[in-house]
Amino acid sequence: MQQQLLGLYTYVLFSPFNTWRVSLMQLLRRFPGKWFTWLAIAAVCLWAVGNLFTGPLQHWFIFRPKVLPQDFQYQFEALFEEVFIKAPHRGRLNALWFRAAAPAKGVVLYFHGNAGSLERWGHLHHFFTRQGYDFLVYDYRGYGKSTGRRNQAIMYEDALTFYRFARQHYAPNQILLYGRSLGSVFASRVASEQPARILVLETPFYSMTDLFYTYYPFLPRAFYFRYRFSNARSLRRVQIPVVIFQGTEDLIVPYRCAVRLQKVLKPGDHFYTISGAGHNNLLFYDIYNRKMEEILAQ
Numbered sequence: 001m002q003q004q005l006l007g008l009y010t011y012v013l014f015s016p017f018n019t020w021r022v023s024l025m026q027l028l029r030r031f032p033g034k035w036f037t038w039l040a041i042a043a044v045c046l047w048a049v050g051n052l053f054t055g056p057l058q059h060w061f062i063f064r065p066k067v068l069p070q071d072f073q074y075q076f077e078a079l080f081e082e083v084f085i086k087a088p089h090r091g092r093l094n095a096l097w098f099r100a101a102a103p104a105k106g107v108v109l110y111f112h113g114n115a116g117s118l119e120r121w122g123h124l125h126h127f128f129t130r131q132g133y134d135f136l137v138y139d140y141r142g143y144g145k146s147t148g149r150r151n152q153a154i155m156y157e158d159a160l161t162f163y164r165f166a167r168q169h170y171a172p173n174q175i176l177l178y179g180r181s182l183g184s185v186f187a188s189r190v191a192s193e194q195p196a197r198i199l200v201l202e203t204p205f206y207s208m209t210d211l212f213y214t215y216y217p218f219l220p221r222a223f224y225f226r227y228r229f230s231n232a233r234s235l236r237r238v239q240i241p242v243v244i245f246q247g248t249e250d251l252i253v254p255y256r257c258a259v260r261l262q263k264v265l266k267p268g269d270h271f272y273t274i275s276g277a278g279h280n281n282l283l284f285y286d287i288y289n290r291k292m293e294e295i296l297a298q
Contacts, residue, residue: 054212054223059150062182062208062227064115065143072145076122078129084145085138087161091148094118095138095162098125102132105296106174106197109166109190110137111159111183117144127283131296133176138162152227159186163194173197176295179204181253181279188234191242198295201244203279204231205253206260214257235264242269243295245288247277 074082078098085093096118108128112121118139125135139146140155148154166175172195179187184204191199205211207230213221235242242265246258255273262271274285282288 054225058226066117068144070145085165087158089154093138094145096122098129098135100129100132100134104134105132107134107136107170108176108178111179111186113181156189159190163190185229188231192234192237198241203253205257206232211257214254232264244271247274250279252279
């Protein structure tokens with residue numbers, strides 16, 4: 001009886017697979033030599049579709065801007081100055097400039113994440129101005145009131161244009177470069193080419209291509225990427241001190257993608273792992289606040 005039940009169980013469990021296998025073998029025998037051709041065609045089609053998403057349509061997945069009318073009026077409790085910075089390739093960058101109450105120790109050049117606009121990011125001035133630093137942040141092209149066509153090279157140029165604007169008012173040893181998430185690639189690029197006091201990166205990724213394959217490790221490395229955005233390449237050339245903060249529970253930039261940056265850091269740089277932190281809540285963790293206070297106290 002037990003052997004009969006075991007045989008029935010095995011038949012029920014594996015008969016669908018056996019049926020599918022037989023059907024496949026019959027199909028291959030019916031079209032001898034053609035199965036490889038169909039497999040190759042399917043692979044090419046999947047590759048083409050993949051390149052569509054990583055190439056011409058990649059910007060839809062990276063950039064999540066909030067566009068503001070040109071006459072939009074920002075509302076903040078603190079006093080600020082709104083400025084427009086002329087950029088190459090007919091670009092116009094909208095920026096907000098908050099001053100510390102006392103004579104400032106310096107300025108934080110803030111490169112924000114991939115979503116929203118200055119209406120959102122301007123509120124971060126509280127964290128830095130109370131520590132005695134001015135706070136200067138700009139919107140990327142297509143965000144807020146910033147305008148102009150956008151590609152990887154132009155966005156790197158814009159970051160340098162933003163830095164040059166700050167240099168008209170601050171010495172290099174007064175400039176703290178801060179990049180958050182997507183903004184980390186622009187802060188790192190500026191730090192690799194221009195002098196500053198320190199570079200701070202919050203939830204950065206190794207590169208945009210590495211981030212993609214962190215999400216989809218089963219895909220072959222055979223796709224073209226319109227935006228490659230490599231922090232690793234820039235950090236290898238950075239001479240100033242670097243501090244990185246990354247949470248272990250980050251679902252946007254997984255920890256395993258960010259921690260790879262440790263191998264490109266130089267002696268004296270720091271990579272702080274924040275256990276339990278996600279992508280948007282590092283401010284709620286003591287280690288982040290303590291280390292940032294130490295940096296801003298200088």
